[in-house]
Amino acid sequence: MTKAGKSVLIVDDEAPIREMxxxxxxxAGYECMEAANAQEAHAQIxxxxxxxxxxxxxxxxxxxxxFARRLKREDRTAELPIIMLTAKGExxxxxxxxxxxxxxxxxxxxxxxxxxxRLKAVLRRSTPQGIEEPIExxxxxxxxxxxxxxxxxxxxxxxxxxxxxxxxxxxxxxxxYSRAQLLDQVWGxxxxxxxxxxxxxxxxxxxxLGEAHxxxxxxxxxxxxxxxxxxx
Amino acid sequence: MTKAGKSVLIVDDEAPIREMxxxxxxxAGYECMEAANAQEAHAQIxxxxxxxxxxxxxxxxxxxxxFARRLKREDRTAELPIIMLTAKGExxxxxxxxxxxxxxxxxxxxxxxxxxxRLKAVLRRSTPQGIEEPIExxxxxxxxxxxxxxxxxxxxxxxxxxxxxxxxxxxxxxxxYSRAQLLDQVWGxxxxxxxxxxxxxxxxxxxxLGEAHxxxxxxxxxxxxxxxxxxx
DNA sequence: GTTGCTCGTCACAAAATTGTCACACAATAT
DNA sequence: ATATTGTGTGACAATTTTGTGACGAGCAAC
Numbered sequence: 001m002t003k004a005g006k007s008v009l010i011v012d013d014e015a016p017i018r019e020m021x022x023x024x025x026x027x028a029g030y031e032c033m034e035a036a037n038a039q040e041a042h043a044q045i046x047x048x049x050x051x052x053x054x055x056x057x058x059x060x061x062x063x064x065x066x067f068a069r070r071l072k073r074e075d076r077t078a079e080l081p082i083i084m085l086t087a088k089g090e091x092x093x094x095x096x097x098x099x100x101x102x103x104x105x106x107x108x109x110x111x112x113x114x115x116x117x118r119l120k121a122v123l124r125r126s127t128p129q130g131i132e133e134p135i136e137x138x139x140x141x142x143x144x145x146x147x148x149x150x151x152x153x154x155x156x157x158x159x160x161x162x163x164x165x166x167x168x169x170x171x172x173x174x175x176x177y178s179r180a181q182l183l184d185q186v187w188g189x190x191x192x193x194x195x196x197x198x199x200x201x202x203x204x205x206x207x208x209l210g211e212a213h214x215x216x217x218x219x220x221x222x223x224x225x226x227x228x229x230x231x232x
Numbered sequence: 233m234t235k236a237g238k239s240v241l242i243v244d245d246e247a248p249i250r251e252m253x254x255x256x257x258x259x260a261g262y263e264c265m266e267a268a269n270a271q272e273a274h275a276q277i278x279x280x281x282x283x284x285x286x287x288x289x290x291x292x293x294x295x296x297x298x299f300a301r302r303l304k305r306e307d308r309t310a311e312l313p314i315i316m317l318t319a320k321g322e323x324x325x326x327x328x329x330x331x332x333x334x335x336x337x338x339x340x341x342x343x344x345x346x347x348x349x350r351l352k353a354v355l356r357r358s359t360p361q362g363i364e365e366p367i368e369x370x371x372x373x374x375x376x377x378x379x380x381x382x383x384x385x386x387x388x389x390x391x392x393x394x395x396x397x398x399x400x401x402x403x404x405x406x407x408x409y410s411r412a413q414l415l416d417q418v419w420g421x422x423x424x425x426x427x428x429x430x431x432x433x434x435x436x437x438x439x440x441l442g443e444a445h446x447x448x449x450x451x452x453x454x455x456x457x458x459x460x461x462x463x464x
Numbered sequence: 465g466t467t468g469c470t471c472g473t474c475a476c477a478a479a480a481t482t483g484t485c486a487c488a489c490a491a492t493a494t
Numbered sequence: 495a496t497a498t499t500g501t502g503t504g505a506c507a508a509t510t511t512t513g514t515g516a517c518g519a520g521c522a523a524c
Contacts, residue, residue, distance in 0.1 A: 073522095159470050176379035180356055192349040196512090197472055203514065219512070220379050221480070222392035228378070230387075391481050428501090429483055435502065453491070453500065 006123055007031040009050035011041045011067075012085065013060050021054065024112035030119075038062035045077060052123060055102070057086040068102055081122045135170045137229055140213050142170050151212055161186070162205045169217065169227035178224040198225075238355055239263040241282035243273045243299075244317065245292050253286065256344035262351070270294035277309060284355055287334070289318040300334055313354045367402045369461055372445050374402050383444055393418070394437045401449065401459035410456040430457075 008030050010018045015036070022032040033048055035041035037059055044050065053071075057064045064084060071077040084102040103122045106115060134143040139152045149156040149166060158166070164186050177185070179195040187193060202225055206214040218226045240262050242250045247268070254264040265280055267273035269291055276282065285303075289296040296316060303309040316334040335354045338347060366375040371384045381388040381398060390398070396418050409417070411427040419425060434457055438446040450458045 161471070175377050180352060184353060184356070192346045193472065194474095196474090199512065200472075200514085203512095207514095221511070223379050226378060226380075393482070425483060426485095428485090431501065432483075432503085435504095438502095451501070 005029045005031055006051040007033065007048070008052050008054060008119070009033050009035060009041060009044050009048075010054045011035045011038075011059070011064070012054075012056040013037060013058070017056075021115070024115060025119075027112075028116045038067040041067065045071075045080070050080070052081045052083065052119065054083050054085055054119075057084055083118060083122055135167075137170065137173075137216075138213075140170075140209070140216070142167055151210060156208050158205065158208045161201055162208065165201055165205055169225075173227050173229065176220045176223050176226040182224065237261050237263055238283040239265065239280070240284050240286060240351070241265050241267060241273060241276050241280075242286045243267045243270070243291070243296070244286075244288040245269060245290070249288075253347070256347060257351070259344075260348045270299040273299065277303075277312070282312070284313045284315065284351065286315050286317060286351075289316055315350060315354055367399075369402065369405075369448075370445075372402075372441070372448070374399055383442060388440050390437065390440045393433055394440065397433055397437055401457075405459050405461065408452040408455050408458040414456065 008025055010021050010025075010032060011034075012018050012021075013036050015034075018034045018036075022034065025032050033044050033050060035044050038061055041053070041055075045053070055064045055068055059067065062070075068082050068084070071080060071082065081103045083104045083106060085106055085108060087108045104118050106118055134141060134145070136142075140149070141151075142149045144167070147163070149158065149163065165182070168182070168186050172185075179198040182198050183191070183193060183195065202217060206217055209216070215231075216227055216229060218228055220226050240257055242253050242257075242264060243266075244250045244253070245268050247266075250266045250268075254266060257264050265276050265282060267276050270293055273285070273287075277285070287296045287300055291299065294302075300314050300316065303312060303314065313335045315336045315338060317338055317340060319340050336350050338350055364377055366373060366377070368374075372381070373383075374381045376399070379395070381390065381395065397414070400414070400418050411430040414430050415423070415425060415427065434449060438449055441448070447463075448459055448461060450460055452458050
């Protein structure tokens, strides 16, 4: 893992502004890439995997909010921290921005110092774990890059939620988790769903895993579930 | 069986709202106390030590944020989780509220279910977990993280109650406990069950431990039981 | 619009756990 | 030895917890 400073994608349709921001960030030790619209941004995200996105509210074509919302919906990019940029007077949209999934919100004009400070804060909060390493366990293979799970090379057909659940389990083996903890970790702490929903997804995951691996998800009666490679 | 039930202090200047919240929480098994302003709240906190505070943003006199900030500054109350309540339209203050030290933030109106869910989440995060260290004694291993007991690597099949019983014994070895004490410690103080029930669970536990370890649970005639590694 | 997919919830089925009892057995007292 | 008291043990029904199929809402792609 190269720890050569975090990389930031700047998305704004005005080149001078991008440039200004880029200079400020580079002076602070960040690596920068730029995009003028949602399409370019998406391309950059895919192949250069920035650690954070500075996203202008106003964009030609797909608007910033819309783009943010879309990013947050896709598993592959959901974890990407986003800081929204907005011009003065558009502040009413703050809530809307945050609801779209932005992690923070800065009003133009802002000082470089402020920008860097917020950026640091967001990066600190966001999960530093680059989950890029495939995890494999007795024929079960989860590939975060392909965003896919295979059981003996046979692709598993599971929904995004089951994928996240399995990923969590595979990265937290041999340990019992309550339904509440799973909701926190897999669904995200601030959603409201019934605890029994966990059971249903466990069921779906087990079914998808098939006889070969379903036993790995063990029920811990009175507590929750556990992912274990050891025999029951 | 009833869980221990956490207590919640509801701070809001409008009595009907307090009442509504209280009812919802009580139905969910929480114990409630109320306060109409910061002063009352402080008094309640001192002498009734709630596990969590629901704090309205708007309060006569000392405002909610201010109060939260103050609580977080005092050592005695710094650890007390706070959930801020705010009316719709005050959402801009969200950041401010969280910065004041609130652990979560709910916008009125909210459903009782949502409230309870958030409350649970906050309590879960703030409540430090119990012992995380595995306990091992001559081939008998209790791992609280896995929530599992193994005897020479063979998992023991026991119910939640036997698990708690064994955990208690392993953390309180070499000492005799009466049935009443065990009921208190393992079942939780405020349940009513026959003392002889302890015998039955001891029996079940012994059976599960098998010949290898059953002798560790010794009968102290006329008194109760003891867990000991020493030979009888 | 339709279609196809995923998700959360529900109602019911299935399974495991629990507390209690009756009686067998063991230890002490009379 | 016999009575008395305390503990071990198997069985049982009630309750709790989990498994499972189905359904409708929501959403994206068409």
